[in-house]
Amino acid sequence: MSALLLRRARLGAAVRDVLVDTGRVRAVADDLSAGAPGLPELPAGTEVVDLDGGTLLPGLTDAHVHLDQWAAVRRRIDVSAARSAAEAAALVVHGLGGVPPEPGALVLGQGFRDALWARPPDAAALDAVLPGVPVVLASGDMHTAWLSSTAAELLGFDAPTGVVREHAAMEVFARAGGVPDDVLDGWVLEAASAAAARGVTAVVDLEYGDLVTTWARRAALRPGGPALRVRAGVWVDRLEETIAAGLRSGDPLPGIGDPVAADRVRLGPLKVFVDGSLGTRTAFCSHAYPGATHPEAHGLLRTPLPELERLLRRAGAAGLDLAVHAIGDRATAVALDGFAAAGCTGRIEHAQQVHPDDLPRFAELGVVASVQPRHAVDDRDAADQHWAGATGWAFPYRALVEAGAGLVLGSDAPVAPLDPWDGIASAVHRSLDERAAWHPEQHLDLDVALAAASGGRRAVRVGDVADLVVVAEPPAAVLARDGVRGLRATEVQGTLVAGRWTHRSGPLG
């Protein structure tokens, strides 16, 4: 692979040349066209690209995605605007565009948020407008599946109300998403390229399933593999086989022959669920959900502390990184207790509600908060209702940073779009509409949000892995001129993974 000289790259206030070779940033200087000290001449065959003042930033990481579902959701009927079950059903009809679905073919929709609906969704609402059609709708948070009677029958689910939650919902999605592997692989690689076009150089894929096999297969489909680095997560039901295979987090997946693809596709963390979600009212909280009378009025504790401790010990000792899903304040406390008891560290995925007493424990234990700022703006109304009186410590990004916690950003795609600029913009300004920012005291400054979206990297430095992104203008200038809307729409001109282009457009195209 030849070296790459990026001329006239804006790095902070300066415009400089950047030399990339063998996957790393080798030199940064005012003018590298004639080489650099210790580098008498440019390596033979160096590609020279003039960025013409384009801004060079560290590559962006999405620390939490479900890539299969995102790749499929990009193709589903969007029902996120529905304010009732009837509206959601009408959106499905509209989405079909008057074309009757092929007999027996599943109709898939995505994104309903029923937390504020006057009446819960049920099969009858779908059956009424699409009799005999198998319809499966996924909630925006992917913790609830809503099925028509025909879909429940077809997929073999006993769901009298048409609504199933949590593990059963994930089973429904797994069965309903059943397209042939080769089709889904193509969709996923396409979604990865679309993410690269937004400046993403790495994702942590926490899809449910055998990701080791899946990603080893996908890595072979294209020279160089997917257009970004993938850390393939492991769910608890595959922990033992992963350990038995001798795989540690960061290892290349077995059987990938292409060295570029092998470098990109590696084993990620173990994922453990402590609780459910806010939208499904299964996040495990110190306060009861208003009006809840069922036994889980405080949410659902999916993994109690002793079992969590056992899993973390077992996986940690085997060299696996640890990602613990916790949304409610009690769940977050259990996750922190689990890390403390097991004597290891890792990430808490979501940390949507953190009791003030628990804030300093992140830094004390070295636990990183892996957060999805778009959720804060999408779920503000649901939080105001279901976490009434406790929203002061909901999505507490600034409080976490001030308490010394490491923070990384993600989308949780398909829950939110796989676009880091959307997350950065949502962290900087906690409103999606004309309303004032929600708990603005918890916003992040732009430089903090950018660093959190870049795996903690704040600048491009010599010696760094050459995972880089070129944007048309400095993000701060975009924000100052066009506000948060402009920041969300940031123009990405180029993306590099280990010094190889994964995206080029506009003046670099």
Ligand SMILES: [Zn+2]
């Ligand atoms: Zn997730």
